[in-house]
Amino acid sequence: MPRVLVSDPIAPEGIAILKQVADVDVKTGLPKEELASIIGEYDALAVRSETKVTAEVLANAHKLKIIGRAGVGVDNIDVETATKRGILVVNSPEGNTLAAAELSVAMLLALARNIPQADQALRNGEWKRSKYMGSEVYGKSLGVIGLGKIGKEVVKRAQAFGMSILGYDPYLKPEQAEKLGIRLVDLPTLYKESDYITVHVPKTKETSGMIGAEQLATMKPTVRLINCARGGIIDEAALAQAAKDGKIGGAAIDVFTTEPAPADNPLLGIPTIITTPHLGASTEEAQVNVAIDIAEQIADVLSGKPARAAVNMPSVSAEVLARIQPYLTLAEKIGSLQSQLTTSGVRAIEVVYKGDFGDLPTLHITRGAVKGVLDTVVPESVNYVNAPGLAASRGINITESRTGADESGSPVLTVRAETQSGWREISGTVFGPKDIRILTIDGYRVDVKPEGFLLVTKHTDRPGVIGKVGTLLGDKGVNIAGMHVGRESEGKGALMVLLIDSAIPDGGVEEILKIDGMENARQVQL
Numbered sequence: 456m457p458r459v460l461v462s463d464p465i466a467p468e469g470i471a472i473l474k475q476v477a478d479v480d481v482k483t484g485l486p487k488e489e490l491a492s493i494i495g496e497y498d499a500l501a502v503r504s505e506t507k508v509t510a511e512v513l514a515n516a517h518k519l520k521i522i523g524r525a526g527v528g529v530d531n532i533d534v535e536t537a538t539k540r541g542i543l544v545v546n547s548p549e550g551n552t553l554a555a556a557e558l559s560v561a562m563l564l565a566l567a568r569n570i571p572q573a574d575q576a577l578r579n580g581e582w583k584r585s586k587y588m589g590s591e592v593y594g595k596s597l598g599v600i601g602l603g604k605i606g607k608e609v610v611k612r613a614q615a616f617g618m619s620i621l622g623y624d625p626y627l628k629p630e631q632a633e634k635l636g637i638r639l640v641d642l643p644t645l646y647k648e649s650d651y652i653t654v655h656v657p658k659t660k661e662t663s664g665m666i667g668a669e670q671l672a673t674m675k676p677t678v679r680l681i682n683c684a685r686g687g688i689i690d691e692a693a694l695a696q697a698a699k700d701g702k703i704g705g706a707a708i709d710v711f712t713t714e715p716a717p718a719d720n721p722l723l724g725i726p727t728i729i730t731t732p733h734l735g736a737s738t739e740e741a742q743v744n745v746a747i748d749i750a751e752q753i754a755d756v757l758s759g760k761p762a763r764a765a766v767n768m769p770s771v772s773a774e775v776l777a778r779i780q781p782y783l784t785l786a787e788k789i790g791s792l793q794s795q796l797t798t799s800g801v802r803a804i805e806v807v808y809k810g811d812f813g814d815l816p817t818l819h820i821t822r823g824a825v826k827g828v829l830d831t832v833v834p835e836s837v838n839y840v841n842a843p844g845l846a847a848s849r850g851i852n853i854t855e856s857r858t859g860a861d862e863s864g865s866p867v868l869t870v871r872a873e874t875q876s877g878w879r880e881i882s883g884t885v886f887g888p889k890d891i892r893i894l895t896i897d898g899y900r901v902d903v904k905p906e907g908f909l910l911v912t913k914h915t916d917r918p919g920v921i922g923k924v925g926t927l928l929g930d931k932g933v934n935i936a937g938m939h940v941g942r943e944s945e946g947k948g949a950l951m952v953l954l955i956d957s958a959i960p961d962g963g964v965e966e967i968l969k970i971d972g973m974e975n976a977r978q979v980q981l
């Protein structure tokens with residue numbers, strides 16, 4: 456049984472799914488040194504935002520295949536290092552969308568009506584109605600930065616309150632904004648004109664500190680800011696200062712640069728700033744959703760199936776994967792054949808899709824070809840996640856192209872590989888889910904199932920050459936299971952692929968090379 460470590464609290468519904476396929480250890484609140492020391496024993500890791508999956512932790516993650524983030528933001532995971540190490544990172548992109556949107560709206564209303572402050576005062580025995588006079592959100596403007604899943608849900612709810620929406624998201628098209636009833640503006644306009652501003656962007660280099668003292672200074676003195684996205688998107692020190700100086704109306708903060716927020720966090724204790732301890736995703740519904748979502752993906756990946764929400768690899772549905780699987784296998788086998796037939800190393804890979812591949816995501820198939828090429832030549836373990844990165848780090852250029860249909864009508868996959876001696880071209884096709892064939896090698900027609908041991912020779916097409924190869928293999932106890940010969944024309948060059956039942960003993964290929972008329976001979980294993 457594979458082993459799964461659950462290092463943050465996730466809902467029991469998710470753990471139950473994991474237990475069906477793995478030995479599950481739930482160990483929350485581990486110090487980072489302890490996590491780093493035990494991670495090597497596990498095939499999968501399930502986290503929320505508390506566990507920091509750093510490069511140091513990943514350095515020991517020798518067996519780890521997948522990290523499941525029961526939530527959206529993966530800024531607590533070193534995705535780049537995970538990718539390099541071939542570890543798939545998956546999340547739950549939609550499981551907590553409504554929870555986070557609802558908390559943001561709750562913050563909006565709490566700010567408008569001073570609910571937390573009034574509640575606190577009343578608990579302290581103070582009945583202060585005029586001090587906690589609020590304002591309606593109706594008719595006010597809400598600036599939304601980041602109009603992804605959560606941002607859009609916030610917009611809908613704010614519109615229901617009668618707010619007008621200013622939006623900023625460089626990836627949102629004007630026609631989408633129009634459909635949502637949002638006025639798309641640039642950031643300076645959003646800062647200047649909004650009564651409320653809420654951020655719903657991921658934490659990236661670009662968004663960290665995107666709202667600082669300079670931006671706060673351009674806002675209305677009554678503006679109220681909401682951050683239920685990530686700590687530090689609004690600079691904490693600058694926000695605290697602006698609130699203390701009365702330069703903003705207030706702020707509602709769910710997330711902090713360091714979590715748990717230490718007692719000296721500048722945002723704590725300011726009367727106009729209300730805070731919650733990262734509760735955006737903390738609803739019963741969201742926690743069940745995200746736990747099931749990642750547990751199912753971990754279970755799938757551990758049993759060799761694809762993940763539906765991979766962060767460091769394009770995702771495919773199970774239905775699409777079933778359709779691309781034979782092409783993926785074909786691409787990988789051709790890639791492997793390419794690298795086993797060359798002695799000088801591959802410099803560039805071109806994958807050509809000839810004919811109708813329909814809506815199949817060829818990007819995946821290309822990854823298969825690259826994995827196949829690298830598998831036998833690089834010391835690292837190669838998979839679909841790290842194959843493109845490993846190729847890039849070795850200066851191997853990868854391209855993909857599509858051309859019209861072959862005369863046969865079936866889609867043909869060709870993997871071209873450039874080596875010191877030029878380009879080699881190998882193509883194949885899929886006749887059925889389990890019927891995969893190599894059709895041409897360097898222009899010679901063959902019809903080979905890419906499985907097991909093969910001997911590939913190039914020789915002059917004349918009587919006796921093939922016979923001598925057969926005799927030699929027979930003498931060495933190697934049984935020939937099948938044979939395919941392609942030739943230019945009688946008496947010219949020929950290419951032979953022999954399917955053999957066992958490996959040729961040491962020295963055997965060298966003896967074959969000495970046969971008169973033999974140009975080249977290589978044994979490969981697919």
Ligand SMILES: NC(=O)C1=CN([C@@H]2O[C@H](COP(=O)(O)OP(=O)(O)OC[C@H]3O[C@@H](n4cnc5c(N)ncnc54)[C@H](O)[C@@H]3O)[C@@H](O)[C@H]2O)C=CC1
Nearest residue numbers: 527528555601602603604605624626656657683684735736
């Ligand atoms: N407080 C909490 O518990 C929770 C917080 N979150 C945070 O909310 C963030 C957003 O979540 P979703 O809406 O699900 O993600 P999403 O990926 O659907 O939306 C993010 C949006 O931000 C936009 N964006 C990216 N860079 C931008 C930039 N520089 N300026 C403006 N827009 C930019 C993207 O185009 C995208 O539309 C997550 O990354 C996570 O950090 C998510 C769930 C719960």
Ligand SMILES: O=C(O)C(=O)COP(=O)(O)O
Nearest residue numbers: 503504505526527528736
């Ligand atoms: O999903 C997200 O991005 C969140 O911020 C939720 O974090 P959590 O799982 O509650 O620690």
